[in-house]
Amino acid sequence: MSIPEITQKLLASKKEKGLSFADLEKILGRDEVWIAAVIYRQASASPQEAKLLVEALGLDANYIEELTQYPIKGLGPVVPTDPLIYRFYEIMQVYGMPLKAVIHEKFGDGIMSAIDFTLDVEKEEDPKGDRIKVIMSGKFLPYKKW
Template identity: 50%
Template sequence: MDKLTMTEKLVAAKLEKGVTWEVAGEALGMSPVWLASACLGMNSAPAEKAKAISEYFGLDEEVATALEVYPTKIWDQAVPTDPLIYRLYEVVGVYGETLKEVIQEKFGDGIMSAIDFSMEVDKIEDPKGDRVLLTLNGKFLPYKSW
């Protein structure tokens, strides 16, 4: 089974079960952000987690096996038109150079890891309109000199 078919089955099972990623993550003892990413095919799951996810959603061993497969992390290089995803591109487009400047001023010449990384998505209720809080937590990796 390929990752696309796996994702279609998992998303359909999630809808049928009527749960959120938050609820599923809590039931499985997993980060809801990581769980969604694995189910959408952008991360691989260790065997025990793949089995637990598949069983939770009532799916077969084929789905569990597909969850274990290392993904090829590619995405469309065009600017997306989905408004939410586009706005994230806009944030990086407008503030990317600023983030790079501030990070490198604080840490030195290097990058933030997307491998040794975690992410949280939180909702902050506000009378003027609810707020989205994204926390991106990546290890700093300095460039080496040789």
């Protein structure tokens, strides 16, 4: 997966400033995962959000316009090779159909929106090793009959 040049610059500035995504969440008033999606060009910011982000990172205002553009979303057509990202792919390979069956049983025939959607990552401390808790919440969209 290639990382866009703007993403590389934003991440370098974030590192240079010693900022975390949680720090940027406080500055922008938006969730840290959403901010990361903007930086990785998977989401677009409003002009005000882009201005706050660019200022927090100490970058030139020229970046504001690009961060407000509609991005091309997705990892691409290949199986991801990054181990962490691949695990989510593997989870869907193993649990995708069972998850689909449970969702249909509870909600009916439809899908979970990826537009009316939130994603949160929490750290759960555990004596056996810390755990990652990923919380996805999407609006149920039933299929229409016509």
